[in-house]
Amino acid sequence: MPDIITIVDIVLLALLSITAVAILMMRHLFAVVALTGAFSLLSAGLLVTLDAVDVAFTEAAVGAGISTVLMLGTLALTRRRESRPPRLSPIGLLIIIITGAALIYATPDMPKFGDPNAPSHQHIIPSYIKGSQDEIGIPNIVTTILASYRSFDTLGEVAVIFTAGMGVIILLGRRREDEHGYSEDVAAYPLVDEGKPEIDDEAET
Secondary structure (H helix, E strand, C coil), X not given: CCCHHHHHHHHHHHHHHHHHHHHHHCCEHHHHHHHHHHHHHHHHHHHHHCCCHHHHHHHHHHHHHHHHHHHHHHXXXXXXXXXXXXXXXXXXXXXXXXXXXXXHHHHHHCCCCCCCCCHHHXXXXXXXXXXXXXXXXXXXXXXXXXXXXXHHHHHHHHHHHHHHHHHXXXXXXXXXXXXXXXXXXXXXXXXXXXXXXXXXHHHHC
């Protein structure tokens, strides 16, 4: 009988497959954004079962959090439904089938999961493990890699997320100004029409 971790992995993979198919079939963009957020959460759960908690945290924060917010903000600038997709290309379908078959055929030649003799574990990982304590002095190897060895990569990811967020905020601000004819930096109460005098409630009574 399989252990509980294997059962959880199978369930998460099944849910990921169902969610991916639903995203492909869906034409309502709001539902697509919601499903992509759910896909990221399921991916984070799968990464937790693989003992990659740091990657799961990043996936949940960026994939299900920030990316979902940015896509919801983008929906304010676009239509709610996707236009009809073009007709299916037989050549494209043939290329996909051939590529998928080649990948499946090459899967048995890949190293087993967690194999310490895999090429990826023999190249630079030993230097990371040794240098984490000797060079950096941080007991957590993941923190050492993200904050020191891959610090420029991490900084670049933060810059990309910040730039995307600022871009969405600027676009939404321009659209709000165009629709209502005011600028938020000069209008303290955006719903008040500047062209009409305000009516005093006490004067009416």
